[in-house]
Amino acid sequence: MSKIEDKCKEKGVRLTDQRKVIARVMSDSKIKYGSKDHPDVDELHKRVNSIDEKISIATVYRTVKLFEEAGIVEKHDFKGGKARYEQSPDEHHDHLIDVNSGEIIEFVNEEIEELQKKVAQKLGYKLVDHKLELYGTKIKKN
Amino acid sequence: MSKIEDKCKEKGVRLTDQRKVIARVMSDSKIKYGSKDHPDVDELHKRVNSIDEKISIATVYRTVKLFEEAGIVEKHDFKGGKARYEQSPDEHHDHLIDVNSGEIIEFVNEEIEELQKKVAQKLGYKLVDHKLELYGTKIKKN
DNA sequence: ATACTTGCAAAAGATTTGCCGCATG
DNA sequence: CATGCGGCAAATCTTTTGCAAGTAT
Numbered sequence: 384m385s386k387i388e389d390k391c392k393e394k395g396v397r398l399t400d401q402r403k404v405i406a407r408v409m410s411d412s413k414i415k416y417g418s419k420d421h422p423d424v425d426e427l428h429k430r431v432n433s434i435d436e437k438i439s440i441a442t443v444y445r446t447v448k449l450f451e452e453a454g455i456v457e458k459h460d461f462k463g464g465k466a467r468y469e470q471s472p473d474e475h476h477d478h479l480i481d482v483n484s485g486e487i488i489e490f491v492n493e494e495i496e497e498l499q500k501k502v503a504q505k506l507g508y509k510l511v512d513h514k515l516e517l518y519g520t521k522i523k524k525n
Numbered sequence: 526m527s528k529i530e531d532k533c534k535e536k537g538v539r540l541t542d543q544r545k546v547i548a549r550v551m552s553d554s555k556i557k558y559g560s561k562d563h564p565d566v567d568e569l570h571k572r573v574n575s576i577d578e579k580i581s582i583a584t585v586y587r588t589v590k591l592f593e594e595a596g597i598v599e600k601h602d603f604k605g606g607k608a609r610y611e612q613s614p615d616e617h618h619d620h621l622i623d624v625n626s627g628e629i630i631e632f633v634n635e636e637i638e639e640l641q642k643k644v645a646q647k648l649g650y651k652l653v654d655h656k657l658e659l660y661g662t663k664i665k666k667n
Numbered sequence: 668a669t670a671c672t673t674g675c676a677a678a679a680g681a682t683t684t685g686c687c688g689c690a691t692g
Numbered sequence: 693c694a695t696g697c698g699g700c701a702a703a704t705c706t707t708t709t710g711c712a713a714g715t716a717t
Contacts, residue, residue: 397716399715441708441709444707445708448707448708465707466706
């Protein structure tokens with residue numbers, strides 16, 4: 384049973400056959416495709432269909448939204464128009480996107496996290512969420 | 526003459542009547558509506574139409590894209606689906622968005638800026654762009 | 668029975684584009 | 693004259709929704 388399926392049980396999200404397939408595909412994303420994998424709905428639909436052809440894209444849309452609202456997956460609006468998803472990580476991380484290849488690298492920097500809280504506080508706000516995306520080009524090493 | 530019109534001249538972007546109106550509306554955004562103002566295309570179109578009814582929304586789309594490509598305005602994809610624009614600031618800043626009111630506060634934090642560069646470098650990348658958005662709730666003061 | 672799910676196709680919302688007349692250098 | 697620009701409507705792309713049939717409680 385995949386991690387996402389586990390979380391669905393925890394949160395009382397009913398697990399239908401379709402949702403199980405989608406959950407597994409999303410849980411497998413990292414393992415099968417590497418840490419850079421943050422598929423969009425279309426890509427998810429393709430992977431899901433390779434397991435069960437009958438699952439419609441509407442169901443994929445409905446399911447990722449459902450999972451997102453339950454805090455089970457995270458939605459990212461990176462540049463490029465389409466939303467991309469990943470299983471909610473155990474420990475939060477941010478993203479560096481290779482502007483040439485689209486490759487995504489995850490990172491954490493505690494100092495930045497701390498500073499963000501401080502900045503918000505200084506402005507009279509309690510930080511409830513944040514988005515940090517770095518866009519960069521690979522440095523060629525000689 | 527507005528700042529955006531100036532920049533168009535600098536960059537060799539031809540200034541038609543429609544573009545002048547759009548440039549002025551965008552330059553006026555901050556002054557008339559406060560620093561929280563980052564209008565979307567629909568809102569821009571409304572403001573533009575209050576000056577010249579004949580300017581179509583297609584022209585507004587084409588013009589903001591043109592300005593963006595020339596580095597004259599900045600596009601932001603905050604949560605909410607539609608892109609929002611602001612005149613490119615003299616000094617870079619990031620945004621804190623009030624999740625309740627939608628109000629936007631601009632801020633700069635040099636420490637965070639520096640750390641971002643370092644993080645990218647450590648990962649083997651040259652930072653070419655970044656996006657930092659804080660989402661928060663107002664702290665009530667007693 | 669009752670409430671939730673799904674597939675399909677249609678709808679919706681944001682943005683882009685083809686066409687053609689018009690303006691500008 | 694030649695190129696670019698703008699208005700309009702149609703097209704496109706992503707995402708959502710109404711409906712009717714199917715499934716689970």
